[in-house]
Amino acid sequence: MKKLTVLFLLLLLCAAGSFAQDRGDGLMKQAKSALEAKEYVKARYNFLQSYNAYATAKKYAEATEAGVNVAKLYHRENYYKEAFDMLNKVDMVVGQGELESGRQMPELHYQTAKERMNMYVKLKNPAKSKEYLNRMEEFAKNSKGSLDDDLLYSQANYYYTFGQNALGDAAINRLIETYQKGKDYEKADECYKQLIATATRTNNARLVARTYERYNHWTDSIRALTAKDELHAMKAKYDDSLKTIEEKDHSIAVKTGIIVTLGILLGVLAAALVFGFIVLMRYIALNRKLKKNIMVANEHNSLKTEFIRNISAQMEPTLSTLDQKLPAVKALRAFSSHIQQLSDLESSLSEHYEMQDNNVLAFCEKVVDDAKAQMNPDVNMVVNAPKMSARFNPEEVEAVLHHLLVNASLNTPSGGKITLEFKKRGAHTLQFIVTDTGCGIDEEHREKLFKPFSEVRDLTKGDALGLPICSLKATKMNGSLTLDRDYTHGARFILEIHDK
The missing domain is CATH 3.30.565.10 (Histidine kinase-like ATPase, C-terminal domain)
Known part of the structure; x- marks a missing residue:
């Protein structure tokens, strides 16, 4: 009875977890739709309900995303206490998940630390902003490189906001350099635009001016690089076209030679076919003869085997009438047995x-x-x-x-x-x-x-x-x-x- 009760409770918990996750997915979808429609209160409410559902289902990544969105919408309306409380709840849930799973989740702590830094940046608190930027660096280090680009972006935001333009330039240069190495110019362009949008949203005039200046300079550089790449591409196409023309000229000359050669070979081939046909017919005749010889040999072998068996069988009655103790009789019996065994082995x-x-x-x-x-x-x-x-x-x-x-x-x-x-x-x-x-x-x-x-x-x-x-x-x-x-x-x- 106890086993049935425990099994029932386990099934009930599994069903509850599955229901909670499905509910969280639905609420997350509604929250994102409301956010796109700029219905911020409704979006915040749905994100909060989605967070609760995901936390119940122990879906820590989804719960963190929902919780951070709740905090963003709180601090958008200057409800900083509620925003910080929300982030504390998220960290507690993630910490509980780390204890239960036995593995660290630095990527999730990174998200809450980033949101705290953004709030302190908005509050113009450099010390607290730097504290959480340092935490972000630790979490990014433990995530084995998956957060490096986002960290550089956040560092640039912090340094520009608090007037450390040289450090901000260094961070943004490293980020842009990463994109340029992969020739991902669209990603670099998007990075600058996001930085300008963030500065505008946080009323950071200094960051807007600095980023816009660098964006213009970068845009000019990229135009030159793009033009250079296009020139190289066109030159490569031109070289390929010349090479193709040269190859076709050579191909025409080769084909002409091939046609002449084929004409000669055609005559040789006709003679070879006649000769080959004669050889083939001779081969077929020899092959038939060989098959016939093999068939005859197999028949002879079968007859030999049958003959040996008959000899052994015919010897048996005669041997039975002789004195079995005589060495000669024993030898003949052994010889008869060995002949029979040898014959059976050869036939199989x-x-x-x-x-x-x-x-x-x-x-x-x-x-x-x-x-x-x-x-x-x-x-x-x-x-x-x-x-x-x-x-x-x-x-x-x-x-x-x-x-x-x-x-x-x-x-x-x-x-x-x-x-x-x-x-x-x-x-x-x-x-x-x-x-x-x-x-x-x-x-x-x-x-x-x-x-x-x-x-x-x-x-x-x-x-x-x-x-x-x-x-x-x-x-x-x-x-x-x-x-x-x-x-x-x-x-x-x-x-x-x-x-x-």
């Missing part, structure tokens, strides 16, 4: 195995533990793999590594060492490396390692199909199985996998 090379994330260290340790039962116990086994995750097919990688480890054990004497390593070679490339300190592989046998049926063998001593099968599995993992030819202290096989 384009179908890659699925990958998944695996713990590399745990995987390598498991592979070694599973292989130890078929390995020489007197051979030292070393696992060198990091604690990391990698993407590969665990079943097929384990099958390849198991074969490599058992083979390495058969060719490594007691006291020797077999190492299983893992290395990350790139963002999507990884390697499993099996290294032994055995007798190594003769140069004459290296070329045949991964080729099935490359020599006649005694099947009881192995059919030599293990490495070709492992090589095909590596291909289906988007990788390869290779022998490191540079390693001379035994044998080293590298299973490289690309996980993408």
Whole structure:
């Protein structure tokens, strides 16, 4: 029940805040319309009501704008006490907002300080005016440059009002210089006009005279600058026109040469087209022949696969009648199984195995533990793999590594060492490396390692199909199985996998 009550109150507060903001927006619009119509009392009333609504909705920027407008309209009619009280209320609301939000709002305090300075300027109080001008400088500094132009304008107003013309000139020069750098002459002109209007409104004859004098001087300068800019623009257009004419003359000469060249090329092209057509027809004929050869090769490959499967199937009944304990029978059964596996892999090379994330260290340790039962116990086994995750097919990688480890054990004497390593070679490339300190592989046998049926063998001593099968599995993992030819202290096989 308490939770429902709290939720209801929160919804009520949100609705009230939204209503207050909408009401503030409407009153602000009415106040500005009344101000334009010079209905000052009505405008002041609506600004005040708008301020209250925004303060309730905690819209501090809008509340400050409305409150400062109320103060302006109060002091317009010489209600200074009411104007100062209004600005104090605005500062209190902004201060409360700073406490609640945990951030300073110098731009809002700047507006209230500026209005206080304007009132003290009107009251001819230089000390108080300077005090609030200094505060404005602090607030402008904390606003990170967003109020710099307005501050210069206010400084000029203050200095001219109290007879400090040199400082006033310096402030207005800095402001005008900013506009001139950006060639924003309209903004500079507007600045002078606003300064004259402010001086007229506050009955500051000294500021009117000083500003008007500088405005006339600036206007003459701008006319000269504008004329100079226009002259440069016209000269640039003239230069561009000359350049365009020159380019067109050159273009005509070039086009004439191109037309002559094209006429020659047209004849050459006609001959080339005839020759190209002959070559194309020959290419099409060769391509058709090649496709036919590929189709025949695929058919032969399918027939070979089916033939091998039939042989394996036909051998099974005969093998079943023989003594299963005989080495020759065991060898024939293994050979039949390997042939079938080799055939299946060759016919499905384009179908890659699925990958998944695996713990590399745990995987390598498991592979070694599973292989130890078929390995020489007197051979030292070393696992060198990091604690990391990698993407590969665990079943097929384990099958390849198991074969490599058992083979390495058969060719490594007691006291020797077999190492299983893992290395990350790139963002999507990884390697499993099996290294032994055995007798190594003769140069004459290296070329045949991964080729099935490359020599006649005694099947009881192995059919030599293990490495070709492992090589095909590596291909289906988007990788390869290779022998490191540079390693001379035994044998080293590298299973490289690309996980993408």
